[in-house]
Every structure is written in C-alpha cells, then in structure tokens.
Amino acid sequence: MSRPNVTTPSPPNPTGPFSLARLAVMRSLAVASPHPGAAFAARRRRLHPSAADRDSISQRCWRCEKTRDRSFGSSLRVSHLPGTLHRDVSKNLLTPTAAVSVEEAEATADLPKGDMWSVHKFGGTCMGTSQRIQNVADIVLRDLSERKLVVVSAMSKVTDMMYNLVNKAQSRDDSYITALDEVFEKHMEAAKDLLAGEDLARFLSQLHADISNLKAMLRAIYIAGHATESFSDFVVGHGELWSAQMLSYAIKKSGTPCSWMDTREVLVVNPSGSNQVDPDYLESEKRLEQWFVRRPAETIIATGFIASTPDNIPTTLKRDGSDFSAAIIGSLVKARQVTIWTDVDGVFSADPRKVSEAVILSTLSYQEAWEMSYFGANVLHPRTIIPVMKYNIPIVIRNIFNTSAPGTMICQQPANENGDLDACVKAFATIDKLALVNVEGTGMAGVPGTASAIFGTVKDVGANVIMISQASSEHSICFAVPEKEVASVSAALHARFREALAAGRLSKVEVIHNCSILAAVGLRMASTPGVSATLFDALAKANINVRAISQGCSEYNITVVLKQEDCVRALRAAHSRFFLSKTTLAVGIVGPGLIGRTLLNQLKDQAAVLKENLNIDLRVMGITGSRTMVLSDIGIDLTQWKEKLQTEAETADLDKFVHHLSENHFFPNRVLVDCTADTSVASHYYDWLKKGIHVITPNKKANSGPLDRYLKLRTLQRASYTHYFYEATVGAGLPIISTLRGLLETGDKILRIEGIFSGTLSYIFNNFEGARTFSDVVAEAKEAGYTEPDPRDDLSGTDVARKVIILARESGLRLELSDIPVRSLVPEALRSCASADEYMQKLPSFDQDWASERNDAEAAGEVLRYVGVVDVINKKGQVELRRYKRDHPFAQLSGSDNIIAFTTSRYKEQPLIVRGPGAGAEVTAGGVFSDILRLASYLGAPS
Numbered sequence: 001m002s003r004p005n006v007t008t009p010s011p012p013n014p015t016g017p018f019s020l021a022r023l024a025v026m027r028s029l030a031v032a033s034p035h036p037g038a039a040f041a042a043r044r045r046r047l048h049p050s051a052a053d054r055d056s057i058s059q060r061c062w063r064c065e066k067t068r069d070r071s072f073g074s075s076l077r078v079s080h081l082p083g084t085l086h087r088d089v090s091k092n093l094l095t096p097t098a099a100v101s102v103e104e105a106e107a108t109a110d111l112p113k114g115d116m117w118s119v120h121k122f123g124g125t126c127m128g129t130s131q132r133i134q135n136v137a138d139i140v141l142r143d144l145s146e147r148k149l150v151v152v153s154a155m156s157k158v159t160d161m162m163y164n165l166v167n168k169a170q171s172r173d174d175s176y177i178t179a180l181d182e183v184f185e186k187h188m189e190a191a192k193d194l195l196a197g198e199d200l201a202r203f204l205s206q207l208h209a210d211i212s213n214l215k216a217m218l219r220a221i222y223i224a225g226h227a228t229e230s231f232s233d234f235v236v237g238h239g240e241l242w243s244a245q246m247l248s249y250a251i252k253k254s255g256t257p258c259s260w261m262d263t264r265e266v267l268v269v270n271p272s273g274s275n276q277v278d279p280d281y282l283e284s285e286k287r288l289e290q291w292f293v294r295r296p297a298e299t300i301i302a303t304g305f306i307a308s309t310p311d312n313i314p315t316t317l318k319r320d321g322s323d324f325s326a327a328i329i330g331s332l333v334k335a336r337q338v339t340i341w342t343d344v345d346g347v348f349s350a351d352p353r354k355v356s357e358a359v360i361l362s363t364l365s366y367q368e369a370w371e372m373s374y375f376g377a378n379v380l381h382p383r384t385i386i387p388v389m390k391y392n393i394p395i396v397i398r399n400i401f402n403t404s405a406p407g408t409m410i411c412q413q414p415a416n417e418n419g420d421l422d423a424c425v426k427a428f429a430t431i432d433k434l435a436l437v438n439v440e441g442t443g444m445a446g447v448p449g450t451a452s453a454i455f456g457t458v459k460d461v462g463a464n465v466i467m468i469s470q471a472s473s474e475h476s477i478c479f480a481v482p483e484k485e486v487a488s489v490s491a492a493l494h495a496r497f498r499e500a501l502a503a504g505r506l507s508k509v510e511v512i513h514n515c516s517i518l519a520a521v522g523l524r525m526a527s528t529p530g531v532s533a534t535l536f537d538a539l540a541k542a543n544i545n546v547r548a549i550s551q552g553c554s555e556y557n558i559t560v561v562l563k564q565e566d567c568v569r570a571l572r573a574a575h576s577r578f579f580l581s582k583t584t585l586a587v588g589i590v591g592p593g594l595i596g597r598t599l600l601n602q603l604k605d606q607a608a609v610l611k612e613n614l615n616i617d618l619r620v621m622g623i624t625g626s627r628t629m630v631l632s633d634i635g636i637d638l639t640q641w642k643e644k645l646q647t648e649a650e651t652a653d654l655d656k657f658v659h660h661l662s663e664n665h666f667f668p669n670r671v672l673v674d675c676t677a678d679t680s681v682a683s684h685y686y687d688w689l690k691k692g693i694h695v696i697t698p699n700k701k702a703n704s705g706p707l708d709r710y711l712k713l714r715t716l717q718r719a720s721y722t723h724y725f726y727e728a729t730v731g732a733g734l735p736i737i738s739t740l741r742g743l744l745e746t747g748d749k750i751l752r753i754e755g756i757f758s759g760t761l762s763y764i765f766n767n768f769e770g771a772r773t774f775s776d777v778v779a780e781a782k783e784a785g786y787t788e789p790d791p792r793d794d795l796s797g798t799d800v801a802r803k804v805i806i807l808a809r810e811s812g813l814r815l816e817l818s819d820i821p822v823r824s825l826v827p828e829a830l831r832s833c834a835s836a837d838e839y840m841q842k843l844p845s846f847d848q849d850w851a852s853e854r855n856d857a858e859a860a861g862e863v864l865r866y867v868g869v870v871d872v873i874n875k876k877g878q879v880e881l882r883r884y885k886r887d888h889p890f891a892q893l894s895g896s897d898n899i900i901a902f903t904t905s906r907y908k909e910q911p912l913i914v915r916g917p918g919a920g921a922e923v924t925a926g927g928v929f930s931d932i933l934r935l936a937s938y939l940g941a942p943s
C-alpha cells in the first residue's frame with residue numbers, strides 16, 4: 001500500500017483564512033457568502049489540486065484509508081471498510097469513476113483496524129508546559145495507528161488569559177498590552193524549550209505576527225469599548241492555534257511527518273441557543289475532505305475548541321469545547337477510537353472526594369456516561385458523546401500522568417458476563433442544594449392539564465426542573481428544583497393556583513428545603529430484578545429516609561431524594577452495597593482482653609478468605625478498652641492493632657466510640673462486639689440495637705441481668721431487623737444456644753437442660769486428682785484462660801447460674817438470677833477478698849477441706865461435678881456440686897469440657913447431648929466469630 005503525500009506544517013500565513021484582516025471582511029461578507037469567504041476560497045483554489053497536480057496524488061480515503069494509486073481521472077473508486085458508512089471520497093472531490101471491481105472490493109474488505117484513525121485529545125493541563133507538550137508528542141508517537149488525529153487545547157490557563165485580554169480591552173483597561181506580552185512570553189518560552197532551528201524560527205515568526213494582529217484587534221476593541229462574540233472568539237482561539245503548531249513541530253522533530261489543522265477551516269457549527277452550538281456534519285465533512293486533499297497527512301494536530309459558522313465567522317464550541325471537537329472529528333473520520341487525555345485515571349464509580357473507596361470503571365456505556373456527566377461527574381459533556389455514539393466509536397478517558405492506568409472506555413454496552421447485580425449499577429452520583437416542591441390536593445386526580453399548568457408556571461419563572469415524581473393516585477405531584485430557584489417557583493405556583501387553593505381543590509403547595517438527589521446509574525438496571533430493592537435496602541440499613549423516588553422506564557437511572565445532611569452517608573451506603581463486598585460489616589470491638597484480642601487475631605487471619613470465598617468484608621472500625629481506644633474510618637489494619645492501640649490511641653469514650661461506628665455510613669451494617677464482662681457495657685445494648693447497630697457478645701451480663709431489662713431488650717430486638725447474638729455466653733463456642741433455638745423453633749418441648757456449664761469448674765474437677773491441690777488446679781484454670789476475669793465468678797457458681805438463667809429464659813422461663821439456688825465453692829472467709837489476686841493467694845489454706853470432700857466421693861466410687869439444671873417442667877433452676885458414679889457421662893470429661901444434655905419431647909429416652917471444650921480463648925473467640933458470620937449471612941452473605 002502506498003503512502004499518501006505528506007505536507008509539512010503550513011508556513012505562517014498572516015493573510016490566511018482567519019487573519020485579522022480576514023475577520024473584518026468576513027463580517028461584511030457574512031450574509032452574502034454562502035461558502036468560505038474570498039480569501040479562503042482563493043487559498044482553496046491554490047491548494048486544490050488542478051487536474052495536472054492530481055495525477056501525482058495517491059488517492060486515499062481519509063477515513064478508512066483505502067488507497068488507490070491511480071492517476072487522477074482514470075477509473076478510480078475507493079472501497080470502504082464494511083460497516084463504516086463511508087462516502088466515496090472520489091465522488092465528492094474527484095471525477096466520478098466506474099464501480100470498483102469484485103477483486104478490488106475483496107482485496108480491500110478486511111483492512112486491519114490499525115489502518116484506521118486514532119483520535120486523541122489533550123486538554124490544557126496536558127499541554128501545560130514545554131515538557132508536557134513533549135510528553136504529549138511522545139504519547140502520540142507511541143500510538144502505532146496508521147492515522148492519527150490529535151486535538152489539542154490551548155496551554156493551561158491560556159484560554160483564561162485570552163478572555164482576560166478581551167475583557168480588559170473592552171473595559172478600556174490598557175493593561176491588556178502587558179497581559180498580551182505575558183501571553184507572548186509564555187508561548188515563546190515554551191517554544192524555545194521545545195523547538196530549535198528552522199522550526200523554532202517559523203513558529204516564533206508566526207507567533208509575532210499573530211501577537212501584532214491581536215494587538216491591533218484589541219486596540220480596536222479598546223477604542224470601541226466593546227467586543228462582539230466573534231471578535232472575542234477570534235482572539236481566544238489563538239491559544240489552540242499556537243499549541244497545535246508547537247505540538248506539530250515537536251512531533252515533526254522526531255522525523256515523523258505531521259501537519260497541523262486550523263479546525264476553523266473544517267468544523268462548521270450553528271449557534272443553537274443558550275451558549276450551545278450544533279455541528280453541521282455534512283458541511284464539516286465536506287470541508288474535511290477538501291482539507292485532506294490539500295494536506296493528506298498521517299499525523300495531524302488539530303486545534304480544539306474553535307470552529308466557524310457556516311458564514312466562516314470564527315466561533316467556539318463553548319464549554320468543554322476541545323472534547324467536543326475530538327468527538328466531532330472522531331465521528332467525521334469514523335475513528336477506531338477517541339482517547340481523551342486528562343489528569344484522572346478514568347471515571348469513578350462515585351465522587352472519590354466523598355467515597356474514598358470509589359473505583360475506576362473500566363467500561364461505561366454511552367448512556368451511562370451521559371447520565372454520569374449530567375450528575376456532574378467530571379466525565380464528558382453529554383454532547384461529546386453524541387457524535388461518536390452514532391458510529392459506536394469508543395471514547396477512552398486516560399490519565400496523562402499515569403499512562404499505566406488503562407482508563408475508562410465509554411463504548412457500546414459491554415457484555416455483562418456474570419449477570420451480577422453490581423454489574424447493573426455502574427456508578428452513583430449526587431446533586432446537592434435542591435428543594436422539593438410538593439403540590440397536593442384532591443382536585444388534581446383525573447383533571448387533565450394540572451401537570452401542564454404546574455410546569456408551565458415553573459417554566460415561566462425560568463426554573464430548571466431536575467426531577468419529577470407523581471404517584472398514580474394523582475393526588476400529589478412533586479418535583480425538585482435548585483434551592484436558589486424555589487422561592488420564585490413557590491410564589492409563582494401560589495399565584496397561579498390561588499383560586500384552587502382557596503377553593504380547597506389544592507390543599508397545599510409545599511416546599512421541602514435542603515434536599516439532595518442520589519442517583520444510581522446503570523444501563524443494565526433495565527430488566528434486572530432486585531436493583532432498586534438492593535438500593536433501598538442499603539438506604540434503609542443506613543437509617544436513611546427517602547423523600548421521593550423517580551425512575552424513568554428507560555431504567556438507566558434511579559433517583560432518590562433525601563435530606564441533604566444524609567446525602568454522603570446515603571452515597572456511601574449505596575456504593576458499598578454495590579461496589580464493595582456483598583456484605584460489608586463495620587465492626588466495633590469493646591474489650592480487647594483475652595477473648596477480644598483472640599478474636600481480633602482470628603479476624604486478621606480469616607479476613608481475606610471471607611472476602612474471597614463468601615464476599616464478606618469485615619472492617620474493624622474501632623477497638624476500645626477501658627482506658628484507651630483507637631478509631632478508623634476505613635478499617636484498622638489488624639496486623640497492627642496492638643501498636644495502634646498504644647501509639648494512635650485516644651482516651652476511651654464509649655459514647656464517642658459508638659457514635660463513630662454509627663455515624664460512619666461508609667459501611668451500612670454495623671456491629672458492636674462486647675468482649676468485656678462488664679455490666680455497664682451490657683446496659684447499652686438496648687440503645688445500640690435501637691440505633692440499628694447489631695450486637696454480638698460472649699458477655700453474660702445482659703441476658704442474666706434483671707428480667708425486665710432482658711425482656712425489654714428481646715422485645716425490641718424481635719421487633720426490629722437488628723440482630724443480637726450471644727452463642728458464646730453458654731458453652732463458649734459449643735452450639736448450645738443455637739441447638740436450643742433449633743429445638744424450640746421447630747416445635748419441640750424442652751423438659752430439662754442439665755449439664756456441666758463451667759469450663760473452669762469442669763477443668764478443676766477433671767484434674768483435681770491424686771496429690772494435686774485444689775488451689776493449684778484453680779491457678780491452672782486461670783492460667784489456661786478458662787476463668788472469668790475474676791475467678792470467684794466461676795468458683796462462686798455465679799457464672800454457672802448465669803448460664804442456667806440464660807438457657808432458662810431462652811426456654812421461656814421468667815427467672816431472676818436470685819431465683820437460682822447456688823452452692824458456692826468460695827469459702828465464706830474469702831468472699832470479702834478485695835481482689836482476685838488476694839483470693840488466689842489465700843485459696844491454698846482451704847486445700848485440705850477440698851481434699852477431704854474429694855476423698856469422700858472417691859471412697860464411694862464417685863466423682864465431684866459442678867452442675868447446672870434448668871427444670872422447665874417445674875419452672876426452676878439450680879446449681880450444685882454433685883457426686884456422680886465413675887461410669888456416668890458427666891464423669892467422663894476431660895480438660896475444660898462442658899456437657900449439656902437436652903431432654904425434650906423428642907429427645908426423651910436419650911437426651912440430645914452437646915459436649916466439648918466450653919471455655920478458653922480460641923474456642924470462645926471462635927464462637928463470637930461464628931456469630932459475626934451468622935450475622936453476615938442474615939444480612940445477605942452467601943452460604
């Protein structure tokens with residue numbers, strides 16, 4: 001395939017189509033001249049190949065790059081890539097020719113993609129300095145596409161500097177002259193850094209010429225005290241002219257042929273009201289074709305932002321104009337891809353300033369990008385998407401400062417491989433500072449024209465309606481408008497409906513201030529059940545009230561209106577539900593003692609597995625002891641929690657701790673794990689549950705405390721969707737509570753629960769043999785971590801009594817702790833010991849008493865066992881030291897084993913027995929951990 005002729009950048013052309021002189025005539029010719037003005041036409045004639053010239057031109061379609069090396073005038077027709085809708089360039093520009101032969105068509109049908117155009121756009125930041133321009137040149141050179149069209153903005157800040165020149169001149173501030181000097185300096189410095197030799201000389205000569213033209217024009221503006229829009233656009237557009245030329249020289253420097261394009265020669269747009277323009281694609285296409293004939297180049301640097309009217313008056317594409325230029329040009333050349341280079345890694349799933357865990361989206365559909373840009377996500381202006389969408393040209397947003405990031409591709413809907421709900425919602429966005437207007441009344445239902453009257457009134461005050469919702473009962477219609485417009489909207493509605501309000505046909509026109517919108521955006525929400533349920537569930541769990549809802553039947557967007565103060569929390573809750581692991585739990589650990597720290601270590605070891613296998617994301621947001629606490633917004637690094645509790649700790653404050661957890665709605669599900677033995681901590685469960693915080697604990701104090709409190713707690717918990725789990729309070733990790741619940745919930749009748757409920761006392765009596773002393777064995781049990789923080793709680797039987805109470809209440813008995821007769825193993829003399837240590841020190845003096853009690857039992861072929869009984873039939877509980885024959889199951893235990901026998905209607909002859917270690921750090925923490933996972937599963941984690 002032969003190469004087209006390539007032209008070098010055009011020499012400075014002070015009398016070119018958009019010179020100062022030209023601008024002046026253009027205005028006078030504007031109406032008379034239906035085609036590019038006289039100078040442009042002359043230049044075109046000059047550049048247009050004559051028949052003789054054309055003989056030497058390699059004919060090449062400028063879009064699909066099919067090339068024909070034929071002399072002009074011979075049979076020539078270009079075949080185009082399938083599906084690219086290309087027009088035959090030869091038809092438009094060259095002599096009509098015979099149809100292409102079949103062989104020719106076949107030979108050209110499958111041109112590789114790389115043969116097509118790649119369009120890039122580099123914004124002002126990318127073009128900020130000479131070094132950055134060089135970087136842009138390098139990126140362009142690295143793109144191996146055969147044809148490259150690069151759209152550039154002015155160097156950063158230059159557009160503002162240029163507008164400033166105009167403003168100064170028209171307000172007769174003669175500092176415009178020094179300001180223009182600054183513009184000159186900036187470009188001269190950059191060019192000197194970047195270029196050398198002849199290229200530099202050419203550029204500087206052009207720059208000089210442009211600056212002196214601008215000076216004259218600004219002078220005219222200064223004298224007139226006024227600049228028309230086209231004058232202003234003419235001045236401002238120079239930033240792009242200079243940056244495009246500099247880049248094109250920089251690329252040429254590396255030996256790669258390159259042309260620059262003044263897009264005012266090509267892009268034709270019509271003004272279309274409120275600071276917008278509509279491209280004239282047909283005319284632009286025609287002019288682009290002409291441009292290519294004149295300057296067929298492989299790499300073209302085009303000016304962004306600027307264009308001209310059909311009458312060749314310079315204009316701009318307005319806001320985000322360079323993106324728009326790239327999209328229009330991309331669609332004109334049917335580019336393979338349009339890459340928009342910017343300073344972010346791509347489009348985020350939510351505003352990263354509000355959601356620190358927002359992720360970069362790898363793909364977005366055109367519609368999604370469109371929706372996102374509406375919501376102010378700094379993606380692309382919606383109009384940028386329209387031109388490329390028509391031809392399914394992907395737009396890729398990439399970070400010039402991080403070229404390793406793949407960016408976000410905006411393209412036709414990519415396949416949803418796994419049908420996940422989270423693949424349906426692509427992103428979340430919010431709009432603040434809104435007010436809801438609610439028009440309500442019985443006179444609206446079935447009355448055609450009410451909506452029209454309402455919105456006609458809103459239109460008359462020029463307010464922008466952001467969202468509308470009307471339930472099908474038609475008794476009310478509500479809509480959101482910007483807060484700053486609501487006063488006039490409300491006043492206008494009151495005036496418009498004065499009579500209806502007076503007559504009672506309308507009951508109110510109400511304004512709800514301080515609202516925000518949260519929108520979930522995703523093309524695949526359409527026809528996917530469960531998306532809105534998941535969204536609203538996430539909001540409900542975060543305790544967020546929804547004021548209004550709107551979803552169009554296109555289903556690209558679900559919009560909810562909420563209180564502005566809830567908006568960020570709502571955004572985070574929704575985002576984490578869809579974008580983080582399926583079940584995300586914010587955990588607060590109270591009491592990092594033996595059980596608490598063992599649990600933290602287990603969480604640390606298992607977190608990755610849970611995330612990977614069960615989609616459960618556990619984040620420990622805070623750890624508090626009785627003196628210090630450490631808090632985190634995203635989750636404490638569990639490999640370092642101990643150090644953090646020392647180095648980053650603050651004074652413990654349980655209220656603050658709970659507030660931190662409940663107010664952090666980054667994670668919608670929150671659980672407090674009480675690993676203390678503290679009654680006062682347990683007394684907070686009610687409030688925590690009320691706040692929507694789940695509670696998990698091995699602490700027996702709440703369930704064995706005053707009956708009325710216990711009942712209140714259970715009633716609240718049953719009436720809410722908040723969970724309270726306490727498996728480890730009885731038998732540590734053994735499934736005691738869950739077994740009992742299983743029996744009860746399936747309709748079994750509990751008759752009696754009897755067993756050894758104390759790991760400590762089990763250990764003591766299992767090991768209190770031979771020459772061993774009682775006090776030694778107690779010390780061992782304490783050392784092994786079986787005892788309560790104060791071992792007297794075990795020895796006194798209180799711990800067992802608490803467990804008996806817990807099971808009794810679970811079985812429906814309404815007993816108080818004081819209703820349970822308990823045989824205490826703490827000698828009377830030691831009950832008043834001030835501390836556990838003092839008790840442990842004095843204990844040996846009672847070893848002899850214990851030895852004789854044990855010996856008595858042994859002599860009878862029996863062992864001592866400390867048992868608890870829940871007698872459901874007689875509604876009683878009891879805790880005592882009993883003697884059992886050596887062959888009794890209770891006599892067969894070892895270590896800290898618990899054994900619990902459930903005698904029920906179904907398990908009457910043989911009780912259901914659960915046996916195993918019932919105390920100790922690992923098994924207890926494991927029991928607490930499994931409650932956490934039970935909670936996760938209640939909250940929706942997969943089983």
Ligand SMILES: NC(=O)c1ccc[n+]([C@@H]2O[C@H](COP(=O)([O-])OP(=O)(O)OC[C@H]3O[C@@H](n4cnc5c(N)ncnc54)[C@H](O)[C@@H]3O)[C@@H](O)[C@H]2O)c1
Pocket residue numbers: 590591592593594595596624625626627675676677678680681698699700728729732759785786787788789918919920921924
């Ligand atoms: N050890 C076991 O085998 C076992 C088995 C089942 C249940 N339990 C229960 O587990 C809980 C913890 O037992 P442990 O052995 O880890 O006790 P521990 O004394 O080692 O730990 C308790 C921790 O809680 C802290 N704490 C106390 N009051 C606090 C408060 N108001 N605020 C914050 N922190 C406070 C303490 O400073 C300590 O760090 C107890 O309720 C116990 O009954 C223990």
Ligand SMILES: N[C@@H](CCO)C(=O)O
Pocket residue numbers: 728729730731732757758759760761786787788794799918919920
């Ligand atoms: N101290 C208790 C811990 C388990 O609740 C025991 O020994 O059984």
Ligand code: NA
Pocket residue numbers: 727728729730731732733734735736737927
């Ligand atoms: Na248990």
